[in-house]
Amino acid sequence: QKEVEQNSGPLSVPEGAIASLNCTYSDRGSQSFFWYRQYSGKSPELIMFIYSNGDKEDGRFTAQLNKASQYVSLLIRDSQPSDSATYLCAVIRTSYDKVIFGPGTSLSVIP
Amino acid sequence: NAGVTQTPKFQVLKTGQSMTLQCAQDMNHNSMYWYRQDPGMGLRLIYYSASEGTTDKGEVPNGYNVSRLNKREFSLRLESAAPSQTSVYFCASRGLTGPRPGELFFGEGSRLTVL
Numbered sequence: 001q002k003e004v005e006q007n008s009g010p011l012s013v014p015e016g017a018i019a020s021l022n023c024t025y026s027d028r029g030s031q032s033f034f035w036y037r038q039y040s041g042k043s044p045e046l047i048m049f050i051y052s053n054g055d056k057e058d059g060r061f062t063a064q065l066n067k068a069s070q071y072v073s074l075l076i077r078d079s080q081p082s083d084s085a086t087y088l089c090a091v092i093r094t095s096y097d098k099v100i101f102g103p104g105t106s107l108s109v110i111p
Numbered sequence: 112n113a114g115v116t117q118t119p120k121f122q123v124l125k126t127g128q129s130m131t132l133q134c135a136q137d138m139n140h141n142s143m144y145w146y147r148q149d150p151g152m153g154l155r156l157i158y159y160s161a162s163e164g165t166t167d168k169g170e171v172p173n174g175y176n177v178s179r180l181n182k183r184e185f186s187l188r189l190e191s192a193a194p195s196q197t198s199v200y201f202c203a204s205r206g207l208t209g210p211r212p213g214e215l216f217f218g219e220g221s222r223l224t225v226l
Contacts, residue, residue: 003170006153032213043201043217044154088153092213097142097161098169099205099215103153 003027004091004102012108019076021105023089026070033065033072034090038104044088048074079109113137117202117218124192124225132187132221134202142205143185144169144215145177147198154201160185192225199223 007022021035032051036044050056050063050072062075072091076083089102117134124130136143141162146154146169156169158177166177174196176188185204189196199222203215 034213034215036215043219044215045217046211046214049211049213090215096167097205098156098159098167099144099203100156100170101146101154103151 002103003100004089006087006089006102006105008105010106010108012110013079015079015081015109015111017079017109019079019083019107019109021074021076021087021089021107023072023074023091023102024070025072025089025091025100027091027093028067028070029093029095030070030091032092033063034092035061035063035072035074036088036090036101038086038088040085076107079107081109081111083107084109115202115204115216115218117200117221120219120221122221122223124189124223126193126225128192129188129190130192130223131189132200132202132223133184134186134218135184136204136216137183138204138206138216139182140204140206140216141182143179144203144205145175145185145187146201146203147171147196148201148220149198157187157200189223192223194225197223197225 035048038044048063064073086104144159145157160179202218
């Protein structure tokens with residue numbers, strides 16, 4: 001079992017819709033959770049981070065964390081064609097300083 | 112402010128050749144990482160260094176060695192390249208302070224082809 005799993009893509013949503021991206025992790029000691037966006041041929045860039053159970057909102061993005069279920073998600077509201085990218089979930093067990101990524105989910109927003 | 116700089120950006124090797132990927136950061140971060148990215152595989156951790164003088168294996172360390180030369184620099188060496196090591200390699204550093212603590216800052220990537 002991979003340490004970090006993400007819902008398989010590609011995911012296609014129409015412009016203006018909500019895109020939902022999911023991530024599960026196996027290490028219960030994980031403490032910090034990050035969502036990165038990666039455009040084709042580019043480096044990943046951070047869009048959201050969350051440390052505590054519940055929801056965290058930043059503009060059109062909402063991250064949700066449920067440590068009991070070992071689940072973290074990213075919602076993108078009012079999806080735009082510019083949101084078309086691969087989204088990578090990253091998990092950190094702070095005491096080990098080891099950052100593990102999931103395989104990524106490719107999102108395509110159709111105009 | 113350069114951030115994370117990695118060289119070379121492109122390299123073609125023959126099977127069995129050796130090479131070193133260089134990485135330097137100017138953000139005074141303690142932690143540095145090397146990842147490889149293959150199509151559909153996300154980023155897989157090769158080695159990481161939590162501080163100067165320490166290195167640890169990641170998910171896919173076989174065939175690689177690393178050196179944390181000082182706080183700024185973290186190099187990745189392929190002693191005897193194999194076609195399976197054809198990939199895009201990313202170096203990253205991570206700080207614990209700032210507006211987004213724990214954020215990874217990535218270099219632009221190095222595309223390596225082994226023939």
